[in-house]
Amino acid sequence: MIRVENLAFAYNGTEIFKNLSIEVNEGEIFTILGPNGSGKTTLLKCIERILIPKSGNISIYGKDIKDYSIKELGRIISSVPQQHRITFSYTVLDIVLMGRNPYLDFFSLPSERDVQIAMKALEEVGxxxxxxxxxxxxxxxxxxxxxxxxxxxxxTPVVILDEPTAFLDFKNEFLILNKIRELKTKKGLTIIMTLHDPNLAMRFSDRILMLTRGKILAIGTPDEVLTSENLKSLYEIETEKMESEGKSYFYPKSPS
Amino acid sequence: MKENPIFTLKARHRILSFKGIIVILSLFNVALFVISLGIGRYSISPSLILNALAIKLFHIGGAVGSTINTVIFDIRLPRVIAALLIGASLSESGAAYQGIFDNPLVSPFTLGLSSGAGFGAGLAILIGGNELVIQLFAFVFAVISVILSIVIGREKNESNSVTLVLAGFIVSSFFTSLISFLKYYADPYTKLPSIVFWLMGSLSNITMKNILINGLIMIVAIIMLYFLRWKLNILSLGDEETRLLGENPKKLKYFIIFLSTLLTSLSVSLSGVIGWVGLVVPHIGRMLIGPNFRKLLPVTILAGSFYLLLIDDVSRVISASEVPIGILTALIGTPIFIYIMWRGKYKW
Structure with missing residues (x-):
């Protein structure tokens, strides 16, 4: 559904990645793992067309994202940014209503129907x-x-979440990811997100991309990709795989 | 998570609801409108004014003397309408500017508009242009100064607000020195006083004729900007999120700058430079109702029209000869601004 081909990106001459090609399938949770500075957020911003790649193509539904207008793209991709700049003390409903913008004309304000949709969304996340x-x-x-x-x-059919668990406590990070998976199943959304915790990635992803210094280390299902060897090359840390009641998780070893 | 403390002034002790504030401000405007038609050297009672208005509009009520009719409809009405429209325009543009620049010290004159207009008016006075030529030159150079600021302040990749403000400062200084140049060469007995007087701002020369075209365009622009109040909220989330919400932030910003520039240039071409209104009134609005543009814009429009009309009334009655309104708006605006600054200090 989303195809990234030979993508290259550089910030003022510093190369973030090149020749990056991935494909995201419809209706899956696609998680990107990687250390800080590995290019995760840059990749997401290229897909959102906030950043313009140096070369390469990104297409959604077989059409290059260059050929979508900003408004059209706003009806296909929505995003929860990593950093949200809090400015004015809008109400929660005001903020959710802003999601209706791609459907509104230039001079119009949200209608009663938009308010209903926003209210329904609020109910869905509880x-x-x-x-x-x-x-x-x-x-x-x-x-x-x-x-x-x-x-x-x-x-939108595609939802991008950049570190949806950042700044959240133990309980909330679990609740949020659970909610994301529930909504994906219910609505058939395609979800691309970045995470820092391999254990959460294992539990909540359909497929995982491991990105290190702009290169693909591994891509595949959690079982295929999440191994102690891969985690070592990714984060440069030794881990131990623990298994309990059919579930496995990784535990970092203390440096010796 | 960055927080801009300027805009998080809390709604302490907010006694009035949005609707309450709108109703009260509207009533204030209407009451002051009637009173303003009556005060001045030739004083007319409010009941007589209402009578005259009723005859003019609905052809009901007793006859009114022709002197009273002349004073009300030919002399005072254009001026009162101009004060209302210019107050609303400057304040609304000020609120929009502060929003898109994310900066509470920004006013409609930030992009060099007032200096540009001043130079245009000065030039027209120097070459002996009539009232209409002065108005046209002021308008054209006001627009030119904003375009110059945008061209100079434009960054290659992103529209950076700080460089734009800096460019405005440069353009403003440039035109200010050109004004000095004009003043230096102007005839000190005839032309120089006109230039100086124009720069201080005044509503005393406004007639129905020269307010008609400006006024109509201003009303249209006020309404258009008013309908963008929801988009202004989206823009306040920053360029990236605006894009994610399906809106082109650059286009939107430039369109809002265009409308604000149009409003301010038309205002200034009518009245000369009236400072401080576009800076102070949006803050008063924020104090009354908070920073959500959906509510802030209507409150600012009504507060602005009331504010300028009130100050113009003061300028008319304060002494036998009128005090230029630009002097008063600054004299009254500065203490109000200091008060807002101090009151809000804990949150700044």
Missing amino acids: IAHLKASPYTEISGGELRLTLIARVLAQE
């Missing part, structure tokens, strides 16, 4: 009770949920 709260005064987990609700209100 924070309808917060609709009138200023979104500057809710918790980090609630903020993530608000942004996820906005993505739902945007009604």
Whole structure:
């Protein structure tokens, strides 16, 4: 569904990646793992067309993303950015309503129907009770949920989440990922996200891409990709694979 | 997560609801409108004004003397309408500018507009142009100064607000020195006073004729900008998120700058330079209702029209000879701004 071919990108001459080719299938959760500075966010921003690659192509539904207008792209891809700049004390509902923008004309304001869609999105992520709260005064987990609700209100087939668990506590990171998987199953969304925790990636992804210094280390199902060897080359840390009740997870060893 | 403290002034003790504020401000505007038609050297009572208005509009009520009719409809009405429109225009553009530049110190004059207009007016006065030529030159050079600022401040990849503000400062300084040049060469007995007086701003020369075209375009632009208030909210999330929400941030910004420039240039070409309104009134609006543009713009428009009309009334009655309104807006605007700054200090 999303095809990235021979992508190259450089920030002011510093090469982030080149000859990168991947394909994301419809209806899967595609997780990108990699250390800081490996090019994860850059790759996502290229797909979002916020960054323009040096060379290579990205196509969605067989059409190059260059050929979509910003508005059209806004109806195909929605995103929860890693850093959200909090400015004004909008209400939670105001923020979610902004997801309806790709469907509105230049001079128009959201209609009653848009409000209903936004409310439904809030209900789906379970924070309808917060609709009138200023979104500057809710918790980090609630903020993530608000942004996820906005993505739902945007009604796009592709959803990109850059570190959806950043700044979240133990419980909230689990809740958010669970919610993402639930919504994917229910709505058939295609989800691309980046994560830092291999154990969460294992639990919640259909396929995983391991990216290190702009190169593909491994790509495949969690079982295929998540091995102690791969994790060592990815994060330069020794891990131990533990298994319990049919589930496995990785535990970093203390440096000797 | 970056937080811009300027815009997070909390709604402390917000007693009035949005609707309440709108109703009250509207009533204030209407009341002041009637009062303004009555005050001045030739004083007319409000009941007589209402009577005259009723006859003019609906042909009902008793006859009114022709002197009173002349004073109300030919002398005061154009001026009062101009004050309302210019106050609303400068304030609305100021709010929009502060929003897109993400900067509370920005005003509609930030991109050098007032200096450009001043130079245009000065040039027209120097070559002996009439009222209409002065108006046209002021408008054209106001627009030129903004275009210059945008061309100079444009960055290759991203529209960076700070460079744009800097470019505005440069253009403004450039035109200010050109104004000095004009002043130096102007005839000190006839032309120089006109230039100086124009630069201080005044609504005293406005007639129905020269407000008609400007006024109509201003109303259209005020309404268009008003309908973009929701997009202004989206823009406040930053360029990247605006794009993700399916909107071209650059195009949107330039269109808003275009509308604001149009409003401000038309205002300035009518009245000369009236400073501080576009800077102070949006802050008053934010204090009243908060920073959400959906509510801020209507409040700012109504507060701005009221504010400028009130100050113009003061300028008319304060002494036998009028005080230029530009002097008063600065004199009144500065203490208000200091108050807002101090009151909000804990959040700045």
